[in-house]
Structure formats: C-alpha cells, structure tokens
Amino acid sequence: MKISVIVAAYNIESYIEKCLESIIVQTYKDLEIIVVNDGSTDNTLHLISNFSKIDSRIVVIDKANGGLSSARNAGLEIASGEYIGFVDGDDYIHEEMYQKLLLLSQETQSDIAVCGHIRKYSNREVFSNSKKIIHYSSEEALSELISSKKIHDYAWDKLYKKKLFENIRYPIGKMYEDVFTTYKLFIKAKKVVYIDEPLYYYIQRDGSILRKGFSEKQFHQLEALEEMKRFLIENRIYHYEENLDARILNVKCRMLFDISAGNAIKNTTKHKDTAKFLIKTIRAKSIKDLFNKRVSLFSKIMMILSLHGYWTVQMTMRLYPVKTLIERRVGLR
Structure with missing residues (x-):
C-alpha cells in the first residue's frame, strides 16, 4: 500500500532538511513524498531539489505562493497512493509514524488513523504517551473531534484513506483550514482509530x-x-x-x-x-x-x-x- 506524504513548504530553509530527513528514514518505505514549494523566496526550493536528487520517491511541485491550503490541494491533485498523510515543512516525524499508523488502520479496518504529537516550545515539550489505543465509530470520532480533547482538527497527525478526499479540498485564503475540512473527512469515515503515542513533532517556531x-x-x-x-x-x-x-x-x-x-x-x-x-x-x-x-x-x-x-x-x-x-x-x- 503506497502512502502519499504531502509536505507544504514556504520560506523554511532552517527547518525543511530535518523535516525531509525524518520522512526519508521512515521504516515504512512505500512512500510517495510530494513536496510543494509554495513560492518560497529563500533557499527552501534549492534544498528540496537537492533532496529529490538523492531520493527518487520525492516529487517536487514548485508553484506561486497561495497559502497552506493551496499547497496541500496541489499535492492532493497528483497523489497516487492509497493513503494520504501530511507533514508541515517546519515540523518532523518519528521514524515509525507511518508504519504504525498504517498497521493500525489495516488491523482495525479504519479509514483514519490518528497519533499523538509533541508540542515543542523553545523551553519545554508538551505531550501524552500512554500508548493507549482507542477505537471509534464514525459518530464517536466526530464527537471526539468536536470536543477537541484527544483528537484535534490538525491535518498532520493522521493517516487517511485517499478516497475520503473525493470532492473535499482545503479552503483557499483561510487560517484554520483544518477546522474547515477535517470534520468532513470524519463524517465520511466509517471507523477511526487513535493511539496515544507522540509520533509527530509540532514545532512552535517564532513563539505563540x-x-x-x-x-x-x-x-x-x-x-x-x-x-x-x-x-x-x-x-x-x-x-x-x-x-x-x-x-x-x-x-x-x-x-x-x-x-x-x-x-x-x-x-x-x-x-x-x-x-x-x-x-x-x-x-x-x-x-x-x-x-x-x-x-x-x-x-x-x-x-x-x-x-x-x-x-x-x-x-x-x-x-x-x-x-x-x-x-x-x-x-x-
């Protein structure tokens, strides 16, 4: 099963190398890594291009700046995997993230698998790590998403079956694009599984x-x-x-x-x-x-x-x- 990992990148030359390295070394190897350079004006595109020369799984899209939603949508348009994952270019992931999420999805026949994340500040880290696995029906998962306690609207801590994105895209020109979109994917999902293990590193750059x-x-x-x-x-x-x-x-x-x-x-x-x-x-x-x-x-x-x-x-x-x-x-x- 191929996973298409969509990476949105805009003016993040100090972060993109660590992000791509964390994806390249994933223990699950059948990846399509779509990196969308969203009109960067720094050295981001050059660094992405260098990575594409050393790993044939990397596909580069270079487009005019249109925002995070535009970048994710551009990746979705060409994604060929049966599953979709997102990583923001200034974050990075645990080397087993996609292997664990795919296994969970397959074992539980879930359309969406969700993991925990570490919120990394300059002076501290915030995370939970009980490793507890929770199975949700569609209704239970939507209720959990709305309450935003264990499961949040973020696009990036999840692995989705690609079919969920049929007729669904992220809204252009909006902040909180995930809040506009994730609930629609949850409504279409028949089952959702969650593991309380921090596999995604969410970097709080430039402060709150x-x-x-x-x-x-x-x-x-x-x-x-x-x-x-x-x-x-x-x-x-x-x-x-x-x-x-x-x-x-x-x-x-x-x-x-x-x-x-x-x-x-x-x-x-x-x-x-x-x-x-x-x-x-x-x-x-x-x-x-x-x-x-x-x-x-x-x-x-x-x-x-x-x-x-x-x-x-x-x-x-x-x-x-x-x-x-x-x-x-x-x-x-």
Missing part, C-alpha cells in the same frame, strides 16, 4: 500567537465552527450541538486571552474593540455554562473576568505574577 501578535484572521476559526454547525444541522445531525456550542465558547475565551495577554506582554492596547466584542458575546451566554463540564476551566475563568468588562480582564493580565507566568509559558523567560 502572544509573541507574534493577535490577528483578526483568528476569526476564521469561529467561521469554520459556525460553518460546521450549519453543515450538521442541514444534514439533520443534531446530537453534537451542545459540544459544538461549548467549543465555540472556548475559542472565544481563548481569543480574548490572546488579545489581553499579548497586550500585557507588549504593554499595548491593540484590538481593544475586538476584545470588547468578544466579551459582549461571552457575557451573553447563560450562567449555566459556568457549570457545563464541556466548557474548560480556563474558559470559565475568562467568563468570570469578563463579567465586569474589558478593564478587569486587562488588569488581571498585567498583574506581575500572571504576566510572569504567561511569559514563561511562551518561552519569553
């Missing part, structure tokens, strides 16, 4: 959103979740509504935190109107959400801080112990 700064494009995540909600309702799939509403609330609280904590770190007042808008929508939720187990403890804290308006949230983020903790968490201390 707190260091890069909040972008209004983060609203694309809410747009994707609202689109998901409409899709489920239109298809008369109602029993995920409470989970999805809780996730939307969690995302709004996280966005409010990103703005407020980022402003505290940088001593600015950017996106103040956006923060006030988020607070208004958060405060509109019922008090019962404070007792909803689907709403995270983090979100409940942000909800309580929001009760008295933006000034309370911002003042809390500027408190020295809170600000110091935030800076340590994103590697600034």
